[in-house]
Amino acid sequence: MKKLIPFGKPLVDQKELNTVSKILKSGIYVHGPKSVEFEAKFKKFTKARNAISVSSCTAGMHLIYFTLGIGKGDEVIVPAQTHTATAHAVELTGAKPIFVDCDRNSGNIDQEKVIKKINKKTKAICVVHFLGIPVDLTKIVKVAKKKKIFVLEDCALSLGAKFKKTHTGLIGDAGVFSFYPVKHITTAEGGMIITKNNKLAKKLRVKKAFGIDKSFSERKISGFYDAIDLGFNYRMSEIHAGIGIEQLEKFPKFLKKRITNFNILKKKIAKLKNTLIINDTNKNLFKSHYCLNLVLKGKLKTKRLQIINFLKSQKIGTSIYYPQPVPRMTYYRKKYGYNSKLFKNASEISDYSFSLPVGPHLRNDQINYIIKKLNYIINKLNADK
Ligand SMILES: Cc1ncc(COP(=O)(O)O)c(C=O)c1O
Numbered sequence: 001m002k003k004l005i006p007f008g009k010p011l012v013d014q015k016e017l018n019t020v021s022k023i024l025k026s027g028i029y030v031h032g033p034k035s036v037e038f039e040a041k042f043k044k045f046t047k048a049r050n051a052i053s054v055s056s057c058t059a060g061m062h063l064i065y066f067t068l069g070i071g072k073g074d075e076v077i078v079p080a081q082t083h084t085a086t087a088h089a090v091e092l093t094g095a096k097p098i099f100v101d102c103d104r105n106s107g108n109i110d111q112e113k114v115i116k117k118i119n120k121k122t123k124a125i126c127v128v129h130f131l132g133i134p135v136d137l138t139k140i141v142k143v144a145k146k147k148k149i150f151v152l153e154d155c156a157l158s159l160g161a162k163f164k165k166t167h168t169g170l171i172g173d174a175g176v177f178s179f180y181p182v183k184h185i186t187t188a189e190g191g192m193i194i195t196k197n198n199k200l201a202k203k204l205r206v207k208k209a210f211g212i213d214k215s216f217s218e219r220k221i222s223g224f225y226d227a228i229d230l231g232f233n234y235r236m237s238e239i240h241a242g243i244g245i246e247q248l249e250k251f252p253k254f255l256k257k258r259i260t261n262f263n264i265l266k267k268k269i270a271k272l273k274n275t276l277i278i279n280d281t282n283k284n285l286f287k288s289h290y291c292l293n294l295v296l297k298g299k300l301k302t303k304r305l306q307i308i309n310f311l312k313s314q315k316i317g318t319s320i321y322y323p324q325p326v327p328r329m330t331y332y333r334k335k336y337g338y339n340s341k342l343f344k345n346a347s348e349i350s351d352y353s354f355s356l357p358v359g360p361h362l363r364n365d366q367i368n369y370i371i372k373k374l375n376y377i378i379n380k381l382n383a384d385k
Contacts, residue, residue, distance in 0.1 A: 001314070001315040001369060002315075004316075005315060005369070006357065007291070007318055007355065008182025008359055008361070009359065009361040011254065011360060011361055012243070012246075016243050016246045016247070019242040019245070019246055020242060020243065023238050024239070026238075028238055029237055030216075030235060030238060031217070031235075031238075033238075034239075034245065035053045035236050035241040037241070038053055038192075038241040041245060041248050046167040046169060046170065046194055047167060048194035049196045049198060050193075050197070050201035051193070052193040053190070053191070053192055053236035053244075054190070054191045054193060054234045054235070054236060055189065055190065055234045056178065057156045057176050057177060057180075059191060059208075060177075060192070060193045062088075063193070063204055063207060063208055063232065064150075064176070064193065065090060065095065066093055066207065067200065067204055068123065068200075070124060071094040071095055072095065073095075073121065074095040074096070074121055074123040075098050076095050076096070076098065076124045076126060077097075077114055077122060077126065078100070078126045078326070079102055079130075079326075080100060080325040080326055080346040081101075081109075081128075081326075081345070081349055082322060083128075083322055083326075084326050084329055086128055086326070090126070095123065097326075098122075099325070099332075101325075101344060101346050102345050102349070104349075106130065106133050106279065107131060107133070107293065107349050108128070108280070111136075111140055112139075114127075115139065115140070115143055118149065122149055123149065123150065124152055125144055125172075126151075126154055127140065127151070127152075128153075129155055131157055131293060131355075132157050132158050132161050132289045133161070133287050133289075134168050134171075134287065135153075136163060136285070137151065137171045150172075152175070153168055153169050153171060153174070153175035154175075155176060155177045155178075156177065156178035156180075156183065157183070158177075158288055158290075159183070159184035160184060160255045161285075161288035163285060163286075169194040170195075174195035174197065175193070175194050175195070177191055177194075179192070184255070184258070184290070185244065185248060185251050186247060187240040187241065188240060190241075191236075192244075206229055207230070209234075212228070212231070213225055214226075254359075259288070261357075261358040261362050261367055262292055262358040264367055264371075265356060265367060265371065266279070266292065269374055272379070273382045274296065274297045274299060274300040274378075275294050275295065275297060275300065276297060277292060277293070278295060289358055290321075290358075291319070291357060291358055291359075292355065292358050293321060293353045293354070294353060294354060295348065296352045296353065300378070300381060304351075307378070307381070310373075311370075311377070314373045317357060318354050318355060318356060318357075319355045320353070324350050327342075327343060328340075328343070328347070
């Protein structure tokens with residue numbers, strides 16, 4: 001390969017360029033029709049009752065906790081195996097994130113362990129659909145309903161993923177998506193909240209825009225409004241929303257290619273000795289595979305850097321999802337201490353896995369090239385004395 005095969009790559013073309021150009025020329029950069037249209041199209045795609053655009057997934061999650069009144073003295077259960085944003089969104093409210101280990105095969109939060117952590121202080125449970133593999137939330141939702149605990153789905157990596165035909169984000173009480181450049185679709189930076197709860201949606205709309213009583217279109221006299229509440233500026237701009245509309249239109253094609261790429265890669269590397277592919281064979285799951293995580297076992301455990309560097313030398317981009325269980329990250333370790341025994345599976349994924357690309361940016365010859373190089377290096381290292 002002459003050029004690097006990137007781990008992730010935003011796919012934009014003339015359509016996004018035309019849209020951005022039109023929006024810039026229109027002079028309407030916020031409070032315009034594009035964010036309304038993007039929300040309506042996202043709502044239709046996911047079959048949600050409400051879709052609320054926000055400036056990022058982190059902002060969306062923080063906004064939800066803040067709106068629910070979660071804060072000091074409260075606890076929110078979160079996975080240890082996730083992006084630090086999942087925990088930060090809780091920490092920013094003053095509440096305490098309670099970390100729970102994951103299942104070693106799927107990387108998804110361990111439901112039994114979640115249930116054991118519930119106590120009087122638990123106000124919410126956040127689950128992450130790790131790498132686009134949906135969590136079967138049946139048990140958590142049942143217990144949470146009984147105890148009036150809010151279930152938030154961090155859907156940063158799960159656009160297109162479903163549980164029994166229900167889109168992720170609609171299984172619990174609310175879900176938040178990310179449109180960061182290498183995600184399933186991008187708006188550069190951006191996020192979307194979906195929820196069945198109309199009352200909550202209404203409050204979120206007010207609090208995402210300074211706690212002001214009237215949206216821009218509701219103001220009869222320009223500049224006439226009142227701040228009825230405390231709020232943020234977590235709005236999505238028209239430029240970002242315009243890109244999102246074009247991306248969502250292309251998404252069914254992106255998703256098909258993503259799943260095909262994952263399945264080809266999985267099939268051709270499944271038999272590699274001393275490796276495990278992160279996955280879940282539960283028939284109720286429709287997975288939207290963000291990437292393919294390969295966990296190294298046995299004698300390969302100490303060879304991760306060697307493999308990553310070899311692939312890099314062959315112009316194959318990789319990544320690590322996620323580099324450390326969040327409670328082991330410096331901020332959380334210093335604040336709450338860290339007990340490695342509690343996060344054995346999350347540590348195993350962080351310490352011994354790496355992530356291979358499966359995005360729609362990959363051509364078939366590139367997938368075959370990755371398979372060939374990966375087979376070569378793993379077989380070689382397995383054979384080494
Ligand atoms: C699971 C998870 N949650 C949240 C985020 C944060 O998303 P954003 O950058 O849109 O705030 C990420 C980012 O990669 C993520 O992987």
